[in-house]
Amino acid sequence: MRYATPLLIAVMLAASGVSSDAEEARSGRGPVPSGASLQDAAVQLAHLYDELYGQKNFAEMSNLYAEDGTLVSPSGKIVRGHDDLLGYYRQRFASGASGHKITVLETHAIGDAGYSISDFSVSVPTKANASETH
Numbered sequence: 420m421r422y423a424t425p426l427l428i429a430v431m432l433a434a435s436g437v438s439s440d441a442e443e444a445r446s447g448r449g450p451v452p453s454g455a456s457l458q459d460a461a462v463q464l465a466h467l468y469d470e471l472y473g474q475k476n477f478a479e480m481s482n483l484y485a486e487d488g489t490l491v492s493p494s495g496k497i498v499r500g501h502d503d504l505l506g507y508y509r510q511r512f513a514s515g516a517s518g519h520k521i522t523v524l525e526t527h528a529i530g531d532a533g534y535s536i537s538d539f540s541v542s543v544p545t546k547a548n549a550s551e552t553h
Contacts, residue, residue: 457526461535465521472519472541477508493541515544 464483471479481504484490490498490507498507519541526535 457528457533458523458535461523461526461533461537465523465535465537469519469521473517475512475517477505477512480508481505493543516541518542 468480468483471483481501484501484504486501487499488501488504490504492498492507498504519539521537521539523535523537526533
């Protein structure tokens, strides 16, 4: 089963430009890029997210967020703060979740921040030990 769900990614996390270094990606220093560079920043952040997810690197996944960052999980559960995000990703990977893929559809700047609207998919185990893609 496949679900295409819009996902908001705060590109202000990547305001100074995203690189493969997660520390820089979450620093939020500098002006928010505009136009094509905002789209590029969102795509780079999405690739970094997918790469770290594939590595099951729960520590770096949680570090992509601000210390008081919030995640609305695919199930609708709200996860707040670095420690809870760390636990969420640790549990998520232990459950067998894999194959995360984000496709950035569009980006928008609002003041000194921005966001993207994206589709994502991820394979998660079901209770019957089969995998479903969400």
